[in-house]
Amino acid sequence: MAKPTRSIYSYSFLIPGAILFMIFFLIPTLISFYFSLTDWNLIRANFVGLDNFKYLLTNPDLNIGFKNTFIFTVLTTILKVVFGLLLALLVNRGLKFQNFLRTVFFFPVILSTVAVGLMFSSLYYPTHGLINSILTWVGLGSIAPDWLGDIHLVIYSVSWVDIWKGAGFCMVIILAGLQSVSKDYYEAAAVDGGNSFDVFKHITIPMVRPALFSAFIICLIGGLRAFDIIWVTTKGGPGSASEVIGSIVYRQFADGYFGIATAAGLLLFILVSVIVFPTYLLLSRKEVEM
């Protein structure tokens, strides 16, 4: 008697949130499935079939976006998690200034993306930016590349900006995982005589797997969706050399081709689903039960 009414009562608190979610997220997503097949802009919407998708996938200036998104995502995800792990291990050792270090490493995460983009544009400046100035000073001036101007290098340069900015975030997640590892395990290893590498491989890593996987998934999704860090650093340039799916969506909307933009957004949705769901399932099967 009391139980059923209680659960209806509790569920009813979800209704406002659910309504907002449906109106602003679920329904637009479903509607966009239709609109990606039209050439809609603010005053009309004619059905054009798969033309938008054909344009996105065959135009060489645009399908470089898919390649770049792939490179960017793989690079930033792996390196953010790796650096995050290393930083987390560093600040978990009980050093004297460890709280200060944690703040310092996390700080880039909360910096404004625009500020970071401007800063790195300045650092990467080919003639008198800080990086090339240092290279010239140590005599390597002849190999100092145009970091944001070389079309083969630019996506990697931008990836590093994102890694710098995001490693602290992964550090915090992994740190939480590290701190939840019970000291008993380490004591047992000390008793059994394991060296630090064994400890790392057989105790630390397995126990922080959940945190590692969370960080991995978050970075993966973020990398696929990346837009702002690329836009403020290069605007997808030079030419189209650092375009990613996010910047393609933005650019097509800005130019007024909303149908193409919606189609690009839909491709991104499909891409994220196809990559992230299986990855998540695969990783969660390997989690160690705590």
Add this chain to the structure above:
Amino acid sequence: MKLSRNRIIFLGFALVMVLSLCTIGIGAQTKTLKVLTVSNWWFKGHDAFADALYKKLGIKLEVEKLPDEQGVQVIRTRLAVNEVPDILLYYSGANMRQISPEQFFVDLSKEPWVNNLVPVVKNVVSANGKIYGSPNNSMPLGGVVYNKKIYSKLGLKVPTTWKEFLDNCEKIKAAGVVPVCYSFKENWTAQLLNLIGWYEIEKKHPDAAKLINTNKLKMADIPEYVGDFRKLSELREKGYINKDYLAVTFDNAQKMIANGDAAMYLMGSWIVDTLSANYPDKINDLGGFALPSDDGKYNGVTVWASQAIYIPKESKNVALAKKVLEFWASKEGQAAFFKVQKTNGAPSFKGVNAGDTYGIVKDFKKYLDNGQAAMALEFQIDISLSNDLPRACVDAGIGAKSPKEAAQAVDAALEKNAKDQKLPGW
């Protein structure tokens, strides 16, 4: 009556309410119209005009300036959601026709000043035979802006063929100055070479614009157009440009050419608006000449129309806005503008004496007066290229695309927009 603390507060509150009612009354007597514009379309001259307008008609202009980069998108979005100002500045030509002017703007075809417009301007502010806007500024002219001091110091003459141009570049490079400044960080500036080379193409291919508009002529099939992309890359290949060309902005480029760090810059005469503000003492060192063609036969400048002033239909002050435009088109209004701002091109209204102006504009105007000028392509066709043309130019300039591939990318962009607008022939 005992003046307790509460009573004082109550009286004070009532007084404030009454006073604020009075100010409402005062506000109703000065008419204020809202103007929406992108920041770099509004100059000192416009402010001077706004002052003259207030003095003469008691109308105050409240100008909202949008940032240069996103401004156009914001304007389009606001129009679509009916959050409109009383007066709107926007592009003219194909860019205006693309946003359905019949739906958003008041038809101004019957206004008295319409016949004062120079004929080419009349074309660019109209769509489907109806006139929707009034030109915002003079018609800028484009070619090669050069530093006269460097030229005279090195004893160089204005080149009339591409080979002479390259020879000049070699001599300038040997003297330790950057021959041509590229500012590809702002990719719109990469289009200039193709845009200023249009006179040659019009002379060699009459009706080119009409044929392009109806899909009967492809840009990739115009050898001079492909050649312009070649020239863009050639200057980089021969080392005649600044090493940091991908990081230099429009502002940096102006600094370089004003200070003599670069000798030449491919640009339109609208540059004098910012040059005169930032480098007033150096602007007289600069002049202009037409882009030399390969064979030297047809060298001329390109003429742009300025942006235009429109009145959104949903504005609540259409009659007042029309009065503002009438004053703008009058001799008095134009004089107020040009008193403070030297003209950056050929005046858009007939019979306007814009007075003296800068060397760059005067040099380009000589070509115009001589008939060696062509209207920029964007004002002769219905197709709008938005951001695809600058990107193709950057790709050609950095060597990512061959000249032919870049021209093909332009064709693809033309096709995309023409199909989107459902233009006949595509």
